[in-house]
Amino acid sequence: MAATGGAAATSVVVLDRGNNTTCTINLHGATVVSWRVNNQEQLFVSKLASFDGKRSIRGGVSFVFPQYGAWSFGAQHGFARITRWNLERPPERLHNGDVEAIFSLMDNEFTRSMWNYQFRITYRLILREKELHFHIGVYNPSKELSFTFNLLLHTYLKVPDVRRCQITGLHGCTFIDKTRDGAIYQEGREVVAVNEWTDRIYQHTPQEHIVTNVVSGRKMRIHKYNFPDTVIWNPWVDKAREITDFGDDEFPNMLCVEAGHVSSPVILLPGTAFEASQIMQIIIEGNVSRKTKRNR
Numbered sequence: 001m002a003a004t005g006g007a008a009a010t011s012v013v014v015l016d017r018g019n020n021t022t023c024t025i026n027l028h029g030a031t032v033v034s035w036r037v038n039n040q041e042q043l044f045v046s047k048l049a050s051f052d053g054k055r056s057i058r059g060g061v062s063f064v065f066p067q068y069g070a071w072s073f074g075a076q077h078g079f080a081r082i083t084r085w086n087l088e089r090p091p092e093r094l095h096n097g098d099v100e101a102i103f104s105l106m107d108n109e110f111t112r113s114m115w116n117y118q119f120r121i122t123y124r125l126i127l128r129e130k131e132l133h134f135h136i137g138v139y140n141p142s143k144e145l146s147f148t149f150n151l152l153l154h155t156y157l158k159v160p161d162v163r164r165c166q167i168t169g170l171h172g173c174t175f176i177d178k179t180r181d182g183a184i185y186q187e188g189r190e191v192v193a194v195n196e197w198t199d200r201i202y203q204h205t206p207q208e209h210i211v212t213n214v215v216s217g218r219k220m221r222i223h224k225y226n227f228p229d230t231v232i233w234n235p236w237v238d239k240a241r242e243i244t245d246f247g248d249d250e251f252p253n254m255l256c257v258e259a260g261h262v263s264s265p266v267i268l269l270p271g272t273a274f275e276a277s278q279i280m281q282i283i284i285e286g287n288v289s290r291k292t293k294r295n296r
């Protein structure tokens, strides 16, 4: 069930649930580079993405830690997405048919060169029939030192046309607009559509968002726990041109909806842990209507 490549830079782990339902994780950044449900890819990865084991992989779900955004001590969005993770527990089939694997990252010379703290992260992924679960634990093993951090699951949804997607759950939320020098506004729209360069940190968002018109015109439910913020990002025409590992024509086919703890830091006291999770679920409306018909 687990496949690991030869070269360090290309090691991948595959969770295989049968029925062409798989999830592929590249140990470089523990980046989820593919989630296929009945052979249908749900995540966007750029055709120009680099898999050289150095820079971050453009697409899928990348793990942003301990910094979101520009960082004076290291690379943008921190080191977790450019560090090789350990496969803590290889893929294992659970009694209900789901498949689980656990990844981990601890401080090492590389991480301490930028951020001199001890830490341990466990990242548990569970592949269900129509769902992908992400469970994160960050532990501070120090006896004296606290640390602060940001955490974000940088999730690129694959979509046929971003202009046709709508995102629920943002109405009334304040947001930091990174396209307008960080000005703060309040969202007045019932559902949010993306029709231009968009880079917003929505704050205190509810636990659930529904995104419409993802692959096959379906809806995707994103359920999050302990992630108070939701970042919505699409580079659109001009910014897409500036990103070297992103095709100029790819922006209509992706939408980033990113659950995170970014507009305020997490403060982790010695000997304590922080937990957060995300569940992505494909909503099959046919099932609902079949049930409704039966009940009539």
Ligand SMILES: O=P(O)(O)OC[C@H]1O[C@H](O)[C@H](O)[C@@H](O)[C@@H]1O
Residues within 6 Å of the ligand: 056, 076, 077, 178, 199, 200, 231, 232, 233, 256, 258
């Ligand atoms: O190019 P990257 O470092 O992967 O960042 C891609 C994007 O990530 C997030 O969505 C940020 O809000 C954006 O400001 C940033 O441009």
